[in-house]
Amino acid sequence: MPRKPRSKSPTGYFHVTLRGNGGQLLFDDAEDRIALLQILDAILPKHNIELIAWCLMGNHIHLLIDDPDDRKSDAMHAIAVSYAGRYNARTGHIGHVFQERFWDSPIKSEEYLLEAIRYIHLNPQKAGLAAYHEYPWSSHREYLMSARSRPHVTGxxxxxxxxxxxxxxxxxxxxxxxxxxxxxxAKVREEDLCEFGTAIVQSVAGCAPTELKSISKALRNEAILALRKEGLTIKQVQLLTGLGTWIIKNAA
Known part of the structure; x- marks a missing residue:
């Protein structure tokens, strides 16, 4: 089955995620994380890509980039190959370190850019690792520095x-x-369903998801369509709202 072409960004900004192959951990220690950051520092400028925000988690990394020339595919391939070569040589691991295909999402507007920065910096906090301002492996602290003092953020x-x-x-x-x-x-993860779905319903209908049953049909359908457009499955909408399958399927 052919792969879907990557989406274009109207702004040139992308949220990129690289994941460990099969969910494997990417880092054994701080030395590995420092090495990955050094690889980013070396490779991204060669592709005219600026790094806006980053976060290194256990089995995946988040990068927010400015890619005006659409060269992220070559850049991410070079990053993955460089890090994998070092990691495999150091640990004796054989095979891919990253999933073959990285994931990217175009940033549509300044509002989404701001929310992407927030999302990336809050990632360790939402995962229960540490408060965002205490986690050492994100660009949060760089945002408190002057531009000249930032070691990795170049945007x-x-x-x-x-x-x-x-x-x-x-x-x-x-x-x-x-x-x-x-x-x-992408499908909405179950752990994100309540927070993400509630925010959508609040913005569209001004009520909680479970209150959709008691509002006008037109507004209810508008909220359902918004949930579906943002990637929620019929089952997820049903779990979130308590609405019947027939109502969800026939919202128009």
Whole structure:
């Protein structure tokens, strides 16, 4: 089956995720994480890609990039090959370290760019690893530095979005302005269903998901269609709202 072509971004910004092959851990220690960051520092500029935000988790990494020339595929391949060669030589591991195909999601607007930054920096907190401001392997602390002092973040847009560290912290401490998850085509994970689905229903219908039964049919259907458009399955909409399958399938 042929692969789907990658989506284009109207802004040039992309949220990229690289995952360990078969869910394997990517890092054995801090030395591995430092090596990956050094590889990013070396390879991204060669492809005219700026790094806006990053977070290294156990079995995956998040990168928010500015890719005006659409060269991310070559860049991610080079990063994966370089890190895998080092990792395999050091550990004796044989085979792929990363999944063969990386995942990317185009950032549609400045609002989505802000939410992507928040999402990436909050990732370790949502995973229960540490509070976002205490986690050492993300670009959060770089956002509190001057542009010249940042070791890895090169995106000039950071200083446009956040003229001061306080303006960045205000974003992190405020409620999301719109629902955000990395892809509109991937399925919503069960652990994200309640938070993500509730935000969508609130923004469309102004009520909780379970209250859709008691509002007008037109508004209810609008909320259902919004949930489906954002990737929720019929079963997930049913679990979230308590609505029947027939109502969900026939929303129009």
């Amino acid at each position: 000039s847009v950071v200083d446009i979005l956040f003229p001061t560290p306080r303006s960045y912290l205000q974003l992190m401490e405020s409620a999301p302005s719109l629902p955000y998850r990395p892809s509109a085509t």
